[in-house]
Amino acid sequence: MDMNREQLMRRIQEVEFAVIDINLYLDTHPTHQQALMDYNKLTQELMNLKMMYERQYGPLTNFGYAPSQYPWQWIESPWPWEDEYTCKEDMPCGFMKRN
Amino acid sequence: MWIYEKKLEYPVKVSTCNPSLAAMIIEQFGGADGELAASLRYLTQRWAMPTNQAKAILTDIGTEELAHWEMIGTIVYQLTKDLPESKIVGTPFEAHYVNHGLDVYPHNAAGVPFTATYFNAKGDPIANLHENMAAEQKARATYEHLISISDDPGVIDALRFLRQREVVHFQRFGEALRIVQEYQDSKKFF
Numbered sequence: 001m002d003m004n005r006e007q008l009m010r011r012i013q014e015v016e017f018a019v020i021d022i023n024l025y026l027d028t029h030p031t032h033q034q035a036l037m038d039y040n041k042l043t044q045e046l047m048n049l050k051m052m053y054e055r056q057y058g059p060l061t062n063f064g065y066a067p068s069q070y071p072w073q074w075i076e077s078p079w080p081w082e083d084e085y086t087c088k089e090d091m092p093c094g095f096m097k098r099n
Numbered sequence: 100m101w102i103y104e105k106k107l108e109y110p111v112k113v114s115t116c117n118p119s120l121a122a123m124i125i126e127q128f129g130g131a132d133g134e135l136a137a138s139l140r141y142l143t144q145r146w147a148m149p150t151n152q153a154k155a156i157l158t159d160i161g162t163e164e165l166a167h168w169e170m171i172g173t174i175v176y177q178l179t180k181d182l183p184e185s186k187i188v189g190t191p192f193e194a195h196y197v198n199h200g201l202d203v204y205p206h207n208a209a210g211v212p213f214t215a216t217y218f219n220a221k222g223d224p225i226a227n228l229h230e231n232m233a234a235e236q237k238a239r240a241t242y243e244h245l246i247s248i249s250d251d252p253g254v255i256d257a258l259r260f261l262r263q264r265e266v267v268h269f270q271r272f273g274e275a276l277r278i279v280q281e282y283q284d285s286k287k288f289f
């Protein structure tokens with residue numbers, strides 16, 4: 001399983017989304033055994049994926065949830081709102097549908 | 100305590116700059132039925148909620164809404180990132196720009212700044228949960244309006260994800276409401 005940074009992040013987002021959704025379901029169905037089993041299985045998978053990601057690309061969480069290499073990696077780019085996309089001067093902007 | 104995760108809940112891929120679209124999508128960043136109002140509404144209502152299921156759902160949906168707020172901020176930021184003034188003047192984003200530049204700020208699409216009067220904590224769990232269900236439907240409707248005026252496929256994809264989450268949240272609040280009602284009936288509340 002060879003994934004680049006973006007593929008690994010995408011996989012984490014997929015599994016974490018499933019975990020979030022089942023978590024909300026369990027909040028109002030705490031005795032649903034199959035959902036609980038799914039939650040535990042996906043949580044294990046998510047923990048493994050995050051460990052794999054953090055070993056290569058630095059911590060996803062701070063405040064004692066993941067160790068850091070030197071120098072302090074938490075501050076490193078990219079932050080979640082940053083992307084390779086940049087608006088180029090010569091590129092026209094998108095318009096609203098009514099235009 | 101809250102822990103920040105250095106990732107988006109769902110990827111945001113903006114195709115091109117679009118200050119007009121950014122000026123409309125900011126509705127969900129600082130508007131009445133936006134993600135910030137949603138998050139603060141649910142987190143604020145937690146304290147006197149009577150059942151554990153409802154305390155958990157308010158905590159967890161309130162937290163997920165903050166992740167949605169971050170996604171909306173990311174869309175607005177990316178739609179306007181590095182924009183020269185020449186591409187802002189004459190668009191609906193110009194009014195935002197004169198006050199906030201390219202910072203993202205919580206106001207609605209008409210420029211009205213965010214206020215806590217957008218939500219309530221009524222001292223009544225049944226009233227609170229009904230407000231939350233209505234809020235989820237209003238957020239869903241706003242997303243549908245935004246999707247119908249957008250022509251950026253990456254933005255539409257993220258908005259569809261957010262719209263779908265409102266539908267799920269509505270469902271969960273409905274279940275929490277039923278649980279709280281049963282609890283109150285069992286206590287012969289009145």
Ligand SMILES: [Fe+2]
Pocket residue numbers: 137164235238264265268
């Ligand atoms: Fe929601």
